[in-house]
Amino acid sequence: MSAPSFSRRMLRLGGLLVAFFITVPAVVVTAQDAPRKELSERVSTGISKMQELFDQKKWDEALAQVNSLLAGAKPESYDLTLLSQIKVQVLLTQGKYAEAIEPLERALRLGKAYNFIEERQYLEFTQILSQLYFQEATSTKDTQLRDDYFKKAYDTIKVYLAEATKPKVESVSYAATMIYTQATIDAENPNPKLLAEAQELAQQGLLLSIKPRETFYVLILAALQQEGKNAEAAELLELLVTLNPTSKQFWQQLQATYLNLANSFPADSDEALEYNIRTIVTIERAQELGILDTPRDHFNMVGILMNIRRFNQAIVLLEKGLADGNIENTKQNWEYLASSYQQVNKELKAIDVLKQTTEQFPEDGSIDFKIANIYYGLDKLPEAYEAGKIALKKGGLDNEGSAQMFVAYMGYELKKLEEALPFAKAAKDAGATNADRLYEAIQNAIDERQAALEATI
Known part of the structure; x- marks a missing residue:
């Protein structure tokens, strides 16, 4: 979860300060030795003159006027x-956030010390x-400065959380997000203490309104994922897809979480089977809503079915998907279909697919060449031989030497010795295993047949 930008929120919250431009408070005396909560005549007059600048949004001129008044203000004064x-x-109105820090720190210090600011x-x-x-x-790339600012942000929001009797939903949401961001700034080594604190704040945020903000659920989910608690994350995602069934992101995460859980167990275990089936069901549920309906999503379901050896179901989805375009028309996907037919002992159907x-x-x-190998497995040597020759003629084979050897052997078995010999020679030249012995066997068979023929003349 990346760090969000709070620029707009700060501008909105900054608008709370507008009240100071409009109202000059009455004189209030605190403790006998404390500075009085009242404006000097000079500052009061200056603020009144500035009002026109504020109304006209002449911020640079207003800032210059404020700085001029600040230069003459007494320390520790209202x-x-x-x-x-x-x-x-x-x-804040000018977007100069870094420059606003120092005067805000000063205002808070004086306001708290002398009761100049309401709670x-x-x-x-x-x-x-x-x-x-x-x-x-x-914003900074300086890691030391970054850590210092994070600490200040953390310490300051903790003051708010400790003193606010009824913290606002927005405030708790910000606090949880800020602490989570701090916890995960080092993606490889998240801070477990801060993660737990962010999660606890998000849990509290869920109780602040009748219809909780989705942000709190997302923060809890992100914390669970950081901690590798996939089972708990899946439960929360099930809630999220119920609350927001049109969210593609939540459905994708739920599918990925179940798949991660499946892969965390031995492939042949009951747990792996359960979570693989949950993944499939998740995709089906999402597809009923028009989500997870891309060719990749359809193929993901096929891949899972093949992994759990549900080849008949994989065949149905592959055939339908290749026909209607829901699965990409690639050579590999057609080969997956053929392979699935082989897995259910339907080799002739596999050949038809190929x-x-x-x-x-x-x-x-x-x-x-795949067709040739299936024919060979069915002991259909003539068909295997012809398919092998076609494969060699077309080319594009991963190991042409082995294919030459295969065809040469088929020719040898079928007694097509003169045809087989060049294939054996090519296999031998390519360095195929035992090609020299096969070449010699074919050559000897030709010689023997020729000698026998000559003996009959």
Whole structure:
């Protein structure tokens, strides 16, 4: 799960600061030795003059005016606190997120120390500051700086979570996402403690509304996947495809998760069979909704059926898919169909399929050589011999020397010695195993037959 961008969210949250431009609060006195919660006449007048700049969206001029007022503000004053907040607002509006960090830190420190900011605003600004840290953490290429910003983002949002009596759904969603991103920044070594914390926050987020946000489910799912808990992830994905049955992504993940579970057990185990069947059923359920309906998806189901030796079912899907285009019209897929027929002892059907394949790919001799081998297995030597010769004539064989040897041997068995001899010679020249012995046997047979013929004259 990649780190999301929170720029838009920060702009929206930044809009909460607009209130400072409109209302100048009344004088409030706190502890006797604390600075007063009131604006100086100079700052009050300056803010009033700035209002027109805000209305006209003259942000550069407004920023210059704020900086001018800040230069004359007393340390630890309400002037400094409010002006810092206004500066943050202007910088956020300009998209200058990094520059907004320092004045927001100052505003929060003074606001908390002297009760210059209401609790609600303090919490909102705390979350904004965490998001600003997070933005910088996910933007920098400096790993040390990245880690520092992540720590600040984490520590700051923890303040919000600790002090907010009723945390907002958006805030919990951000916190969980930020912590998850921090946990997985090193993809090879995710942080289990932070993963667990992100998952716990997401679980809490599910309880904050009647209809929970999908984001929380996705975060929990991502954490489970990072931890390699595929069985638990599959259960959650089953819930997600129920809640959002049109999501192609969830169906794809559910299929992949079941397949991973199947592959995690020995191929001949009951567990592998169960999860392979679940994968097939998942694809079928998705296809009823028009999802997972690509040629690749259809072939995936065929591949699983072949792996669990359900060849008759694979044959049905392959034949239908090749006919209607739901499975790609490739030589390999036609050969899978032929192979499936062989697995159920229907060799002649396999040959028929391969003959259809030669019509699709007429220049590929490897298909004819497969036909030759099936005929040989059926003890149909003349047919095997003819198919082998066609294969050699077309070419495109993986090991032409072995094919030459095969045809030479068929010719030898069929007593077509003169035809077989050149094939044996070619096999011998190609270095095929035992080709020299076969060549010699054929040559001797020819010589013996010739000698016998001459003896009768």
